[in-house]
Amino acid sequence: MKLGAKADVFIPDGSTVESALSRTTHLCICAHQDDMEIFAFHGIAECFNSTDRWFTGVVVTDGAGSARNGGYADYTDEMMQQIRMREQRKAAAIGEYSALIQLGHPSSTVKNNSSASVKSDLISILQACRPQILYLHNPADKHDTHVAVLSRCIEAVRSLPQASRPASVYGCEVWRGLDWLCDKDKSVLPLSGLENLAAALIGVFDSQISGGKRYDLATAGRRLSNATYLESHATDSITAATYTLDLTPLVKDDHMTLEDFTLGFIERFKADVTERILRFN
Ligand SMILES: [Zn+2]
Incomplete structure (x- = not known):
């Protein structure tokens, strides 16, 4: 697998890169x-302690623009990049990821849709993992x-043959x-259990949390809130949840644009709010 010069690959259990990527589900x-610890804990938890499911994480940017405060206030961009890479490796070890790939692209490169480097890295990873x-x-x-x-991810997935694309994209x-x-548009991923693992994974990112952003409390709070506010007429059957928007249709139909696809959810939300107001007005 050929990646950009700044790419950092970490395999927590010491397997070869090839086997760590090919076992990825x-x-x-x-x-x-x-x-990924904030939004993909569902996948990390599904694979934790499993013998046949493996989680691989990819971080695209270099973390240079991170906010910093407290003990990190005087850190240069270079020092922040190093500490953030180290923290991400710690999370990969705690979460028993199959592989962690930190591509190290500047944010400006990622935002430039005529730059092919990010897309080509992502295609290589998707081909090696086939998740x-x-x-x-x-x-x-x-x-x-x-x-x-x-x-960049949607472009990369769409460059693969249909048979090689993931079955589900969230x-x-x-x-x-x-x-x-709208509730019927929510794909709810239940997260009950493993709260200790969730807390440990977010907790290693000290440069962010001590640096002034309580992502640890906010992430746990959002998951609890999602579980509680999902259903107004039923008691909680789950204690934590991530809400997702099912992106699978976008990788089944290459002609659907990301903006039209997204605006469909907003139109249905608009219709739902409008209809309820008019019902009681
Ligand atoms: Zn981010």
Whole structure:
């Protein structure tokens, strides 16, 4: 597998890169270090302690633009990149990932849709992993780099033959939750159990948490909130959940645009709100 010069590959159990990628069943491709622990915990948990399911994570950017504060306030971009890579490796070891690939692309390269380097790395990884399930950012996220990474991922998946594409592709929550989706449009991934593992995975990203952002509390809070506010007339059957937008139709139909696909969810949300107001008005 040929990747860009800055790519860092870590295999926690010491297997060869080839075998670690080929055994992958669940793949996550995200923009930044800690994004996958926030949005793809469903996949990490499904593979933890399993003998036949393996989770591989890919971080596309170099983490240079991270916010910093507290003990990290004086860190240069270079030092932040190093510490964030180390933290991501720690998470991969704790979560027993099959492989962790940190591609190290500058955010500006990811956002440039005429640059082929990100897409070609992603194609190589997808071909080597052939995952059944793929976790990505969602297209209604409010972080530019997240949406840019998602676009590069959809392009990469679409360059594969249909038979090589993942069976399920989920767009998940980080910068903007998906509570606004109509219930029938929500693909809910239950996360009950393994709260200790979830806490341990987020907890290693000290440069972010001590650095001033309580992602540990906010992520657990969102999962609890998702489980509780899913159903108003039933008691909680799950204690934590991630909401996702099912992106699978986008990789089944290459003619569907990402914007038209996403606007369909917004139109249905608009119709739902309008209809309920008019019913009681
Ligand atoms: Zn991010």
